[in-house]
Amino acid sequence: TQLLEQSPQFLSIQEGENLTVYCNSSSVFSSLQWYRQEPGEGPVLLVTVVTGGEVKKLKRLTFQFGDARKDSSLHITAAQPGDTGLYLCAGLTGFQKLVFGTGTRLLVSP
Amino acid sequence: EAGVAQSPRYKIIEKRQSVAFWCNPISGHATLYWYQQILGQGPKLLIQFQNNGVVDDSQLPKDRFSAERLKGVDSTLKIQPAKLEDSAVYLCASSPAGGPWTENTEAFFGQGTRLTVV
Numbered sequence: 001t002q003l004l005e006q007s008p009q010f011l012s013i014q015e016g017e018n019l020t021v022y023c024n025s026s027s028v029f030s031s032l033q034w035y036r037q038e039p040g041e042g043p044v045l046l047v048t049v050v051t052g053g054e055v056k057k058l059k060r061l062t063f064q065f066g067d068a069r070k071d072s073s074l075h076i077t078a079a080q081p082g083d084t085g086l087y088l089c090a091g092l093t094g095f096q097k098l099v100f101g102t103g104t105r106l107l108v109s110p
Numbered sequence: 111e112a113g114v115a116q117s118p119r120y121k122i123i124e125k126r127q128s129v130a131f132w133c134n135p136i137s138g139h140a141t142l143y144w145y146q147q148i149l150g151q152g153p154k155l156l157i158q159f160q161n162n163g164v165v166d167d168s169q170l171p172k173d174r175f176s177a178e179r180l181k182g183v184d185s186t187l188k189i190q191p192a193k194l195e196d197s198a199v200y201l202c203a204s205s206p207a208g209g210p211w212t213e214n215t216e217a218f219f220g221q222g223t224r225l226t227v228v
Contacts, residue, residue: 042203042218042220043153043201048213048216092215096158097155098217100155102151102152
């Protein structure tokens, strides 16, 4: 079983602070995705990274895929209350197999 | 475009009872997934279908869980008999591609069914 460990598990910060969420595995993935999930809803895709070392930016969010394609990070600049949610990384392997990480719950207070 | 539909949204049953969940994926999507999500954790893949064939069911507790996808469209997930530890949200997702993932491949999720076993 391929495991994706996320850290931290829970993060509570004030509006305007920066934060980084990490996603680590001992397995190599063909590509990696980040999702955000709000209460009562299914996860929604934020980004897909496919190349080792790749960096993608989505407004205040910066995603990086590790050179060895085993890890990834999500950095949020100047967090806002609307960023509150459960952040999930997901590794893509084999024939469209999508394996999720353990999750990071983010709470941004005004 | 209609999204992934799941029903029911909520279900409360007693332990040892049986329960079934239904999923209608986005039209034309070849791949369908069932995930189990314990509160506050990441989703755990239970079973993956490609059209009406099973691609991966390595983490499905086959002594009590079963799933089928007849005609490669709708799918049902059944638990019989249920245990207290089965309390979770059951998510269904679908994706369009029948081949390797690309940068634009995306899995679309339903809102899930919240199961409480008492």
